[in-house]
Amino acid sequence: MNTIRRIFSYYGRYPKLAFAQLLCAILMTAMLPIFSEMSGRVYTDVIANYADKNTTPKITTTAENTPNSSENEPNSAQTHIHSEEYKTESKQKVLVYTLVALASFFARDFFNCLRILINNVFEQKAIFDLRSELYSKLQRLPLKWFDSRRTGDIMTRVAEDVPSMERLLIDGVEQGLIAILQIIGISAFLIWKDPILGVTALAPIPFLLIGATLYSRNARDRHREVKRYTGEMNALLSDNIAGVNQIKSYAAEADELVRFNKLSNKVRTATLRVMRYWAIYSPSMSFANSVGYTLVLGVGGWRIISDPSIGTEIYLYFFTIMWALYEPITKLHGLNQMALASKAAGERVFEILDTEDELHADEGALLPKPIHGEVAFNDVSFSYDDIPTLHNISFTAAPGQTIALVGSTGAGKSTLVNLITRFYEYDSGSITIDGHELNTLNKPELRSNIAYVTQDSFLFNGSVRENLQLGKRDATDEELWRALDAANATPFIKELPNLLDTNVGERGVKLSGGEKQRLSIARALLKDQPILILDEATASVDSKTEKLIQSALDNLLNTRTAFVIAHRLSTIQNADIIHVLDHGRIIESGTHDELCALGGKYAALSRQSFLNSDAQ
């Protein structure tokens, strides 16, 4: 669907409000010619006639010098009396016409006020829908989509492109609908008053349309360019703010400023290009309007001279209303500019809305309860953007077993567990939970059965309580403290100024790496699900704390299927099965003792300090 039509389709969701708005706009436009009509009537019914009557005594006075002057005297007195009566009558007419004009202005502004009020409600509902749709879509998009995007660009789309589309929704109706109604209404009025002069007043319109077409032809590309560079600049900005520590520690401020200025300059040049075209286009169109006025002046004079039945009042009719014909055309040019910017913004927003959701983001089968937690990989392979990462992975985790995944960095351990949560979809083979193929299952429900402590222990900018309750929305304080105890996090939480209500800062910046990890573990413990994934969950805590957490986790690990990724031998040596990954393949499997006896990769790794540093 055309982008502009699609933007306006948001209005179609509220037909009653749309109709009320349209009605107000029609009534408002209908009031416009009344002032012109009243001005004409004041002239034709009062001023013109009154001037005629007033000349009568003067004619009479001239007649006094004629031989029959005495015959004229009574006429003169009569005309004078008539003139007095006429004055009163004329004043009344002027009063009535003025009041009608005033009432028309009042009615016009009343309908306009009503229309603005309705438009505000209408517009805010449509905008709310759009934002909500976009946010909900972002939540349903696959992780793969985010991997190839820059946060700053996504933010620009939500924070800048949506408002840019909003402008078309708000002003598009206000300026567009009313402008079109006004052009049609006023054109009809002028043609009705005098067809030839009416058509003359409309003469600039084809030129205005041609101008708009020429301007619009390449304008979309110009606006797209502005949007693209703005997105890139914001992406760099968000990256640099997130990595401000790195920039400072490498004293890279000057280099980053150069990088930023380079993009900022692109935004400036692209914006100036848009403005340069506008600077030529806008005055040209204004000149075309002025030509319209001048033509009416000239052709009007010619019409009055060649056809005396057309009074000079025709000028009054035209010049008191022509502004209402040209003003909306000027508005339409502004609207054209805005529509093009909105179109470019809309394309970027709709690109997100049109991206395919994660498979079974909303539907898919539910895992039958109770969940036993048997997880089986059968010949599973997976690629990131066509780069093969996992090859023919096959193993089974029986319910309650602890499976450890070890291997050098980049071997594919995190990728493997990310397939269980379906953060990524496997390319071939099969993964089942309790015999049910993973990619037929409802994704949110599947994930609700898995407690996952990720490598980066991400915390949200909120209180300790809010971060923990992500694991269980209705958890009581008692449950929170129990989970914190198990993750050995209670001692440092008790030192925080507001305990559970202390804010942890953006990404948990106010806590140490080890503290963040312990909170993440507590959050997963609170979730308490049949499948548990710990990806380097205790990598940032000291070995003493790790042992304390380990003993708390042991009870937990015994009762559920767990996948543990760790570099510390102490974390994995008690696992039921250890799988050793190398370049995306399982090369060894067995218990700690079996693998040590095998004398292969595991034995080599366990001899290396990174694996056995604290095994003793």
Ligand SMILES: Nc1ncnc2c1ncn2[C@@H]1O[C@H](COP(=O)(O)OP(=O)(O)OP(=O)(O)O)[C@@H](O)[C@H]1O
């Ligand atoms: N989102 C991604 N997009 C593209 N490639 C990725 C992505 N995540 C990981 N990779 C690549 O996939 C391979 C496996 O990465 P993975 O994170 O699974 O390794 P790992 O064994 O968990 O490593 P580590 O022990 O360092 O955490 C690596 O070569 C990595 O560069």
